[in-house]
Amino acid sequence: MIQQLFHNPDIYQIEVDLPDNPLKYLNSYVVKGKMHNLVIDTGFNRPECQKALFDGLQELDVDLQCTDLFLTHLHADHTGLVGAFATAGCPIYMHGIDYTYLKDSADGTTWRFTEQNFMREGMPAADIEKQFSNQARKYSPQINFSVKTVSDGDMVRLADTDFHVIHTPGHTKGLCCLYLPKQEIFFTSDHILFDITPNIQIWSNMRDALEQYLQSLDKVYQLPVQLALPGHRKGNISIAGRIDEIKEHHRNRLQEILDIVKTQPHMTAFEIAPHLTWSMRGKKWNEFPPTQKWFAMGETLAHIEYLVHHGRLAKEERNGVFLYALA
Ligand SMILES: [Zn+2]
Ligand SMILES: [Zn+2]
Structure with missing residues (x-):
């Protein structure tokens, strides 16, 4: 399903179905500028997501030759289909920390850390083996690609529009939100979701992810927001109330x-x-x-x-x- 959410800049939402997943769908956002387009996040590396995303892009008449891809964080439901964009030569933007994690998970390094940790925390080996087929592992991008790294406070020109990068570690260590100050539009990714609570995990080189997450919520609490566009489910017109609830x-x-x-x-x-x-x-x-x-x-x-x-x-x-x- 495609929906136009804003005019000037023209922002569209493509609902990318995530079959058999409690998240239901991934919101891929498309910003169409005069000369360039921007796609934010992709869906899993599986045929159902590929069809939904690329049918949507075709319907919106998005030419990959003049399109940038912004990956908010490493999770496979956001990065799975990066391969198609890399092959088409699209510039890809991402925080360097999550890019490194993503590369390390290709050979299982990231996963092994968690498995060993969970065993020492009492989880039986049988329960750990059962999740080897989990969607986050199965549908991750199977390709080497390079990125232009972004950091907190960067202003990047994408789709002929100036976007602010806001680094909000917590859900992952390198998660970045995008913000349009003039229009007060906030792409919250999985930092703030409105009808589910973002999952907070433990990570190999991240001390106290929950504390960092709570600090990242405070960091954006005062941000003027007229339209908040999350990575999953429905958006909202403000964020402060939701931050209090989370x-x-x-x-x-x-x-x-x-x-x-x-x-x-x-x-x-x-x-x-x-x-x-x-x-x-x-x-x-x-x-x-x-x-x-x-x-x-x-x-x-x-x-x-x-x-x-x-x-x-x-x-x-x-x-x-x-x-x-x-x-
Ligand atoms: Zn996520
Ligand atoms: Zn997600």
């Missing part, structure tokens, strides 16, 4: 962990996770699909890392696994 969600989750650990000390993260409140359409922990268990485990660990980092939880190693108690 921060409250994390505060509640941190408190939940402290309450659980208080009544049952010396549990692993994998034992703590089932006791948290998850909105999985009424499913119990044992019924979670392997990929959802994987993300829930990462989310739990990100909160535990925050509590350890802030001196609220004590971490102790016993027989090669970590156990947690109140500090």
Whole structure:
């Protein structure tokens, strides 16, 4: 489905279906300038996404010969189809940190770090193996490509329009949002979503992703926004109220962990996770699909890392696994 969201500059949204994925669809945004076009994010590297995106681009009469691609972050639902743009010779923009992660995940390095970590946090090997086929791995871009790296505060001219780059580490370490100051339009990617909460994980060279995420929410809290365009689901006209809700969600989750650990000390993260409140359409922990268990485990660990980092939880190693108690 294609929808025009703004005139001058002309901004369109292509809904790229993500089959069998709770995110439902990826919002690929197209900005059409007089001479140049911009595409923001692509969808997974799978035929269904490819058809949706390129049918949309054809309908909008987008010529790849004068099109730039901006990748907000490394996740495969945003970068999967970068190959088609690289092959066509489109300049590709991305933050250098996420570009490095993406290259390292091609040979499994990024994934191995998480697998080893999850094992030491009590997740059984069988549960880890079950998610080898998860969509983020299966549908990632299978191609080497080079990028023009962007950093916080950069002003980049794309689609004949000046965009501000705002680096908002948290959901990933290199996630960048784009902002149009004159029109007050904010492309929030997966930094701010409006009817689901962005997933926060642990990363190999990122200390306390949750703390960085909360700081990145504060960083954009005061930004004047007339139109917020997220990476998934529906957009909104403002962001401050949503930021308050997301921060409250994390505060509640941190408190939940402290309450659980208080009544049952010396549990692993994998034992703590089932006791948290998850909105999985009424499913119990044992019924979670392997990929959802994987993300829930990462989310739990990100909160535990925050509590350890802030001196609220004590971490102790016993027989090669970590156990947690109140500090
Ligand atoms: Zn993401
Ligand atoms: Zn996403």
